Amino acid sequence: KDQKRPPPPADKAKLNAWRSKRGLSQAESMNLYVAECDRQQRVYGFKPTQQTTTASAASSSTVSPGGTPTNTPAAEGQTSNVLRTPRGLAAIPLLCAAAAESRTAYLTRLKSTSVSNGWWAKQEPLCADPGTIFAAPENMIIHLASGAERISLSIDPEVVPLPLTVVQSFFWPLHNILLSIWILLIFICTLIGSIIITTKTILMGTKRTGISLNSLFLEEINPSAKAANALCASHQALSVRLVGLTLMPLVTICDVASGTVRTTGILSGAILFVIAGITTWWYWICVLPWLAFASTCFVVFVCGGCFALIELAGV
Numbered sequence: 001k002d003q004k005r006p007p008p009p010a011d012k013a014k015l016n017a018w019r020s021k022r023g024l025s026q027a028e029s030m031n032l033y034v035a036e037c038d039r040q041q042r043v044y045g046f047k048p049t050q051q052t053t054t055a056s057a058a059s060s061s062t063v064s065p066g067g068t069p070t071n072t073p074a075a076e077g078q079t080s081n082v083l084r085t086p087r088g089l090a091a092i093p094l095l096c097a098a099a100a101e102s103r104t105a106y107l108t109r110l111k112s113t114s115v116s117n118g119w120w121a122k123q124e125p126l127c128a129d130p131g132t133i134f135a136a137p138e139n140m141i142i143h144l145a146s147g148a149e150r151i152s153l154s155i156d157p158e159v160v161p162l163p164l165t166v167v168q169s170f171f172w173p174l175h176n177i178l179l180s181i182w183i184l185l186i187f188i189c190t191l192i193g194s195i196i197i198t199t200k201t202i203l204m205g206t207k208r209t210g211i212s213l214n215s216l217f218l219e220e221i222n223p224s225a226k227a228a229n230a231l232c233a234s235h236q237a238l239s240v241r242l243v244g245l246t247l248m249p250l251v252t253i254c255d256v257a258s259g260t261v262r263t264t265g266i267l268s269g270a271i272l273f274v275i276a277g278i279t280t281w282w283y284w285i286c287v288l289p290w291l292a293f294a295s296t297c298f299v300v301f302v303c304g305g306c307f308a309l310i311e312l313a314g315v
Contacts, residue, residue, distance in 0.1 A: 088126040202270055
């Protein structure tokens with residue numbers, strides 16, 4: 001009873017963030033502040049004025065409701081939790097909404113989008129700090145999709161004797177499948193991160209890691225199962241539902257581990273979660289990436305051409 005309780009994860013994260021900036025001069029602090037403001041303006045843009053908001057509300061009745069969100073909340077809530085992976089889980093609904101964008105809404109959006117203001121160009125990794133090696137898989141998806149988007153926005157009619165909407169229809173399935181692969185990657189990174197943190201907490205204890213097993217189940221494991229289950233809902237896009245089906249093993253692992261927690265205790269459930277995650281490594285590291293690559297090839301060489309022909313025929 002007399003032992004001092006460890007600080008909550010939110011307070012610990014804020015304290016660590018403050019300590020990392022300790023010792024900076026006033027000039028250095030100002031430069032870092034200005035750089036962060038510039039980064040957020042590039043990623044998130046500016047708050048729309050009243051006239052812009054009114055115009056957007058007026059035009060929303062004629063545009064398909066399945067529009068693409070402006071950006072994913074890459075830095076939102078970053079200091080609210082010592083764990084990093086919930087940042088990716090929080091963006092899943094936005095990415096699902098983006099994947100549900102119809103071809104008509106996609107073409108309409110691109111008409112008012114400049115080459116330097118593409119949606120993919122504003123995105124940044126969600127499961128790792130940008131610029132680190134751990135963000136490489138997400139950066140690869142973002143750069144590939146951003147390059148395809150840039151091509152679809154900068155086609156010269158004199159070079160490609162086709163209407164611009166035909167080329168953009170060709171890239172629309174690639175846009176959707178890359179969004180779905182990004183969602184899949186977020187769940188894989190969340191699972192791997194949860195296994196690592198759970199293992200460290202079991203071996204080293206809560207005092208050393210600053211994270212309790214209860215908080216891991218509440219903030220990582222259970223939300224992962226719930227979010228993966230939501231991908232199979234009837235209102236989701238077909239590509240997102242397929243991702244949900246591939247994540248059913250994750251739902252099973254999380255549900256069985258949570259059930260073990262309720263029956264035999266938190267330590268047994270945590271150990272079961274780690275063992276189940278490690279023994280199924282081949283599925284997360286080998287099978288799912290191969291399926292993602294195969295689906296991307298199918299979309300590029302089959303679906304893209306079909307939708308381009310549909311747009312060319314005016315159907």
